[in-house]
Amino acid sequence: MKSKSSTIRFLYASSDDSADVLYLGGVFVPDPYLSILTAKKSYAVVNRLEYSRVKAKSNYDEVMLLEEIKPKAAELLGLAKADVGPGELMCYFAQRFAVKKVEVPADFPAIYYAVLHEAGYSLKVKRGPFFPKxxxxxxxxxxxxxxxxxxxxxxxxxxxxxxxxxxxxxxxxxxxxxxxxxxxxxxxxxxxxxxxxxxxxxxxxxxxxxxxxxxxxxxxxxxxxxxxxxxxxxxxxxxxxxxxxxxxxxxxxxxxxxxxxxxxxxxxxxxxxxxxxxxxxxxxxxxxxxxxxxxxxxxxxxxxxxxxxxxxxxxxxxxxxxxxxxxxxxxxxxxxxxxxxxxxxxxxxxxxxxxxxxxxxxxxxxxxxxxxxxxxxxxxx
Amino acid sequence: MKSKSSTIRFLYASSDDSADVLYLGGVFVPDPYLSILTAKKSYAVVNRLEYSRVKAKSNYDEVMLLEEIKPKAAELLGLAKADVGPGELMCYFAQRFAVKKVEVPADFPAIYYAVLHEAGYSLKVKRGPFFPKxxxxxxxxxxxxxxxxxxxxxxxxxxxxxxxxxxxxxxxxxxxxxxxxxxxxxxxxxxxxxxxxxxxxxxxxxxxxxxxxxxxxxxxxxxxxxxxxxxxxxxxxxxxxxxxxxxxxxxxxxxxxxxxxxxxxxxxxxxxxxxxxxxxxxxxxxxxxxxxxxxxxxxxxxxxxxxxxxxxxxxxxxxxxxxxxxxxxxxxxxxxxxxxxxxxxxxxxxxxxxxxxxxxxxxxxxxxxxxxxxxxxxxxx
The missing domain is CATH 3.90.230.10 (Creatinase/methionine aminopeptidase superfamily)
Known part of the structure; x- marks a missing residue:
């Protein structure tokens, strides 16, 4: 787990819609999913339709199963499981990694930006390319x-x-x-x-x-x-x-x-x-x-x-x-x-x-x- | 111009990336552009590459030329022309229409959400479909x-x-x-x-x-x-x-x-x-x-x-x-x-x-x- 001063980065998109996500994951995922970047590792959270394929073929250091993470997030956040959307998942990971600063790409969906903002995270939107490389x-x-x-x-x-x-x-x-x-x-x-x-x-x-x-x-x-x-x-x-x-x-x-x-x-x-x-x-x-x-x-x-x-x-x-x-x-x-x-x-x-x-x-x-x-x-x- | 209590809605996307934009405009625009909805009218702001085609073929009530709007926005906001990006354009229109409330779709780019937020607008992200119709x-x-x-x-x-x-x-x-x-x-x-x-x-x-x-x-x-x-x-x-x-x-x-x-x-x-x-x-x-x-x-x-x-x-x-x-x-x-x-x-x-x-x-x-x-x-x- 990281120190409180470090930043966590979130992407939420499909590999079709986001070249950044395709670049990061190196795998085809047709529906939006959560990618997480800490200083040391990359993570993906995908549902059961994607899990085995993404685990086998992607570049992520760790692939997590959405259906396993959701109940954990619901418990930590004190929410019903049905109320855990992608924004709440991000709040869960920010807590789990003990960070207060969140960075997202320019085209990150406003709806999850708003959830993170309301939850009190310090948010930075990256101007220009998310992966300059x-x-x-x-x-x-x-x-x-x-x-x-x-x-x-x-x-x-x-x-x-x-x-x-x-x-x-x-x-x-x-x-x-x-x-x-x-x-x-x-x-x-x-x-x-x-x-x-x-x-x-x-x-x-x-x-x-x-x-x-x-x-x-x-x-x-x-x-x-x-x-x-x-x-x-x-x-x-x-x-x-x-x-x-x-x-x-x-x-x-x-x-x-x-x-x-x-x-x-x-x-x-x-x-x-x-x-x-x-x-x-x-x-x-x-x-x-x-x-x-x-x-x-x-x-x-x-x-x-x-x-x-x-x-x-x-x-x-x-x-x-x-x-x-x-x-x-x-x-x-x-x-x-x-x-x-x-x-x-x-x-x-x-x-x-x-x-x-x-x-x-x-x-x-x-x-x-x-x-x-x-x-x-x-x-x- | 509207009363201060009314809401303005912004979309910013290409017709390829956003079905909402294609639905609203009914015209093919391959690069992201600004759509504006007030209670009464719809507007598009497009650059000179798109202008005549969008003016001729789209559903918008009014089509504006980006190259004409930018200097006006720069003047009103007190910015250099080069510093007027899409977010600043939105601030300009919110001022022009004298509204304080802004509504955007769930997939609206976070970067412009952040600009509007910093400019003090009351922002609402529409949950679910932007055009339920x-x-x-x-x-x-x-x-x-x-x-x-x-x-x-x-x-x-x-x-x-x-x-x-x-x-x-x-x-x-x-x-x-x-x-x-x-x-x-x-x-x-x-x-x-x-x-x-x-x-x-x-x-x-x-x-x-x-x-x-x-x-x-x-x-x-x-x-x-x-x-x-x-x-x-x-x-x-x-x-x-x-x-x-x-x-x-x-x-x-x-x-x-x-x-x-x-x-x-x-x-x-x-x-x-x-x-x-x-x-x-x-x-x-x-x-x-x-x-x-x-x-x-x-x-x-x-x-x-x-x-x-x-x-x-x-x-x-x-x-x-x-x-x-x-x-x-x-x-x-x-x-x-x-x-x-x-x-x-x-x-x-x-x-x-x-x-x-x-x-x-x-x-x-x-x-x-x-x-x-x-x-x-x-x-x-």
């Missing part, structure tokens, strides 16, 4: 991300093959005798990801004006001579790590404006990549992309309800979450060796179209190592 | 769940066809010349779900002893003469509603013990279904399944780290979440008309195997309406 990827984690990107690339290559085989019929693309839609191409991409062991959600296949809204997934018929953004960020089922890659294609003939736009995005990606190395400021990487666009004459501005130009950040951390720290944007963060980040500048002008090109790199002392691989040819005649 | 499904929602179950059924039928076409080769099943594994069958099921417009995650294909751990997804070769549990709970991409269906198959020849086990599970499902109607207590439905098992001589008990028998609840609410209230278990809840629940008793004995049979129903005044449809034949010679 999670940003630095080990070799095994980098391989896991690479596998995710291989699934992305396989999906994008399948899409490219479909576009190549498609024929232009007036203002539509026809594939195997039927009109090619965003939805149909997305299904093909996602099915290929599954073959590679990864589940893709919210895959973006957006052409023309739709592509100018970066969070529009795309719907309806795809058209010739329009830029089509394909952004695939599947999660490998076995490890939980993600891939995240984007390529922009055009079936037919590009206009000079479209060619200039794509070249600018490629140039911005190269400029941003050239700025990546351990110790570099993330906002300097973002500025490199911004400056490239400014020099090429592309403005970022508002027109009515829409925003055009380079309207998002240059990148984000990638791992057990699709979006995790560090942010490669105007925010003040420093890149460190073994950070894994995306570099994905884009330009969006409804009259020309949208283009985004995204790859994933692992930061090294002198620069970066690529974790995604796929060619950049984009005009498909 | 979400449990009662409209006709359109019931259709959406039915569509999810159609995807589940299509996946399970595809698995059945694969088992039928497979040949028994000693202790293994061989499909199209290659050993049939849980992973391979899962990929086929999930690909069929995608064809039906639904993304399946964590699909269970578990045979033999693996099936006796209800949260083991299954891995490695599937074997003849063993019960194989197939549980498919995909999410329809367009609506966000889930299906959830389970069937148990056996390729080869069942033993008398296996037949008795499957018959008991079918019987328990029928008994539980017979108890379903508006006004019924959920724990009475659970007890109907338990009693059926007890009468058939099946005990639920612990042996070492494992638990055998009927070791989980009879069912759960289904909708925008795979697991949502009400719980059909020992908990005290009452079923109401238009609740949508699963009924999925199961038995798990490592020496015989595991069996679970799951369907989805919508509670009616006199009984229930089925939202899933698939036959129950399970022995595949």
């Amino acid at each position: 999670r940003q630095k990827k080990t070799d095994a984690e980098a391989r896991a991300v690479r596998q995710g990107n291989a699934a992305s690339a396989a999906g994008i290559r399948a899409a490219e093959a479909v576009l190549r085989e498609s024929v232009i019929d007036g203002k539509r693309l026809v594939y195997k005798g039927r009109v090619l839609t965003s939805e149909r191409l997305r299904t093909i991409i996602d099915q290929v990801c599954l073959e590679k062991g990864a589940v893709a959600k919210n895959t973006i296949v957006a052409g023309g004006r739709q592509a100018c809204d970066p969070h529009e997934a795309g719907h309806g018929p795809l058209r010739p001579n329009e830029l089509i953004i394909i952004d695939v960020f599947p999660r490998v089922q076995k490890t939980g790590y993600h891939g995240d890659m984007t390529r922009t294609f055009l079936k037919g003939r590009a206009t000079p404006e479209q060619r200039k736009l794509v070249a600018a995005v490629r140039g911005a990606q190269a400029a941003a990549l050239a700025a990546v190395q351990a110790g570099a400021k993330a906002h300097a990487v973002h500025a490199a992309a911004e400056n490239h666009f400014a020099e090429a004459g592309y403005k970022t501005e508002r027109s009515g309800n829409r925003f055009t130009g380079f309207i998002h950040s240059t990148g984000h951390g990638l791992g057990l979450q699709v979006h995790e720290p560090p942010s490669v944007s105007t925010k003040k963060e420093k890149l460190k060796a073994d950070h894994v980040i995306t570099i994905e500048p884009g330009l969006y002008y409804p009259k020309i179209g949208g283009c985004r090109i995204e790859d994933v790199v692992r930061v090294t002392e002198g620069g970066y190592e690529r974790l995604s691989r796929m060619h950049y040819r984009w005009e498909i005649r | 979400r449990q009662k499904k409209t006709d359109a929602e019931a259709r959406a769940v039915r569509q999810g179950n159609a995807a589940s059924a299509a996946g399970i039928r595809a698995a059945e066809a694969v088992l039928r076409e497979s040949v028994i080769d000693g202790k293994r099943l061989v499909y199209k010349g290659r050993v049939l594994t849980s992973e391979r069958l899962r990929t086929i099921i999930d690909q069929v779900c995608l064809e039906k417009g639904a993304v399946a995650k964590n699909t269970i294909v578990a045979g033999g002893r693996q099936a006796c751990d209800p949260h083991e997804a299954g891995h490695g070769p599937l074997r003849p003469n063993e019960l194989i549990i197939i549980d498919v709970f995909p999410r329809v991409q367009k609506t966000g509603y889930h299906g959830d269906m389970t069937r148990t198959f056996l390729k080869g020849r069942a033993t008398p013990e296996q037949r008795k086990l499957v018959a008991a599970v079918r019987g328990a499902q029928a008994a539980a279904l017979a108890a379903v109607q508006a006004g019924a207590k959920a724990h009475a439905v659970h007890a109907a399944a338990e009693n059926h098992f007890a009468e058939a001589g099946y005990k639920t008990e612990r042996s070492g780290n494992r638990f055998t028998g009927f070791i989980h609840s009879t069912g759960h609410g289904l909708g925008l979440q795979v697991h949502e209230p009400p719980s059909v278990s020992t908990k005290k809840e009452k079923l109401k008309a238009d609740h949508v629940i699963t009924i999925e008793p199961g038995l798990y004995y490592p020496k015989i195997g595991g069996c679970r049979i799951e369907d989805v129903v919508r509670v009616t005044e006199g009984g229930y309406e089925r939202l899933s449809r698939m036959h129950y034949r399970w022995e595949i010679r």
Whole structure:
């Protein structure tokens, strides 16, 4: 048992909802459960459905059975067994470990925060990442991300093959005798990801004006001579790590404006990549992309309800979450060796179209190592 | 602007992570954003990436642009713009609406709860569902769940066809010349779900002893003469509603013990279904399944780290979440008309195997309406 001055840390989430919990436990638990961290050991409290599996497969130093702990907690707290919820369980463990200070992650459920607060514990919510170490990827984690990107690339290559085989019929693309839609191409991409062991959600296949809204997934018929953004960020089922890659294609003939736009995005990606190395400021990487666009004459501005130009950040951390720290944007963060980040500048002008090109790199002392691989040819005649 | 006595409600989550946010906004927003509810109106605060889409497609009465609100909040609160995070934004709106009472959902992030608390607001965390109405499904929602179950059924039928076409080769099943594994069958099921417009995650294909751990997804070769549990709970991409269906198959020849086990599970499902109607207590439905098992001589008990028998609840609410209230278990809840629940008793004995049979129903005044449809034949010679 710890001294009164020490801190106990609680997490309460499922491994699906919390990358921190998956990182800590290393085991798949679909419903929320309690993880406990003291200075020396980690504990999990799981119900009988999870007990034998978590005991056999997880990283926890000790796994406890909820059905055994509940009556003990009820007794210590003087409550009926039915009134012992997760918050009361936490109070029980805080008493058992004789601590007064409790630390929880930013996304900890408010309902248990309130229970602990009312019970008089001194509560601290960790600002920023709960496990800062999670940003630095080990070799095994980098391989896991690479596998995710291989699934992305396989999906994008399948899409490219479909576009190549498609024929232009007036203002539509026809594939195997039927009109090619965003939805149909997305299904093909996602099915290929599954073959590679990864589940893709919210895959973006957006052409023309739709592509100018970066969070529009795309719907309806795809058209010739329009830029089509394909952004695939599947999660490998076995490890939980993600891939995240984007390529922009055009079936037919590009206009000079479209060619200039794509070249600018490629140039911005190269400029941003050239700025990546351990110790570099993330906002300097973002500025490199911004400056490239400014020099090429592309403005970022508002027109009515829409925003055009380079309207998002240059990148984000990638791992057990699709979006995790560090942010490669105007925010003040420093890149460190073994950070894994995306570099994905884009330009969006409804009259020309949208283009985004995204790859994933692992930061090294002198620069970066690529974790995604796929060619950049984009005009498909 | 409201009177000082009124309450303001805040949600802060992405539509992927919070079914409440998706229910309220009716629009897909992949990153967390602020939703605000006053007595009269609903508001969203989104960044420039989301603004035009959320303005055009969401249910909110008013959509505000984060980049416009931030400087206003900074000015009112006397902070630098960079120091205005989501918690500070909430303080700004509480001031603007002149309220002192704030209500948040149970899963509201602790970090913003702490900010509001320190700012002196009277905070209430809603216990139980934030939108109780979400449990009662409209006709359109019931259709959406039915569509999810159609995807589940299509996946399970595809698995059945694969088992039928497979040949028994000693202790293994061989499909199209290659050993049939849980992973391979899962990929086929999930690909069929995608064809039906639904993304399946964590699909269970578990045979033999693996099936006796209800949260083991299954891995490695599937074997003849063993019960194989197939549980498919995909999410329809367009609506966000889930299906959830389970069937148990056996390729080869069942033993008398296996037949008795499957018959008991079918019987328990029928008994539980017979108890379903508006006004019924959920724990009475659970007890109907338990009693059926007890009468058939099946005990639920612990042996070492494992638990055998009927070791989980009879069912759960289904909708925008795979697991949502009400719980059909020992908990005290009452079923109401238009609740949508699963009924999925199961038995798990490592020496015989595991069996679970799951369907989805919508509670009616006199009984229930089925939202899933698939036959129950399970022995595949």
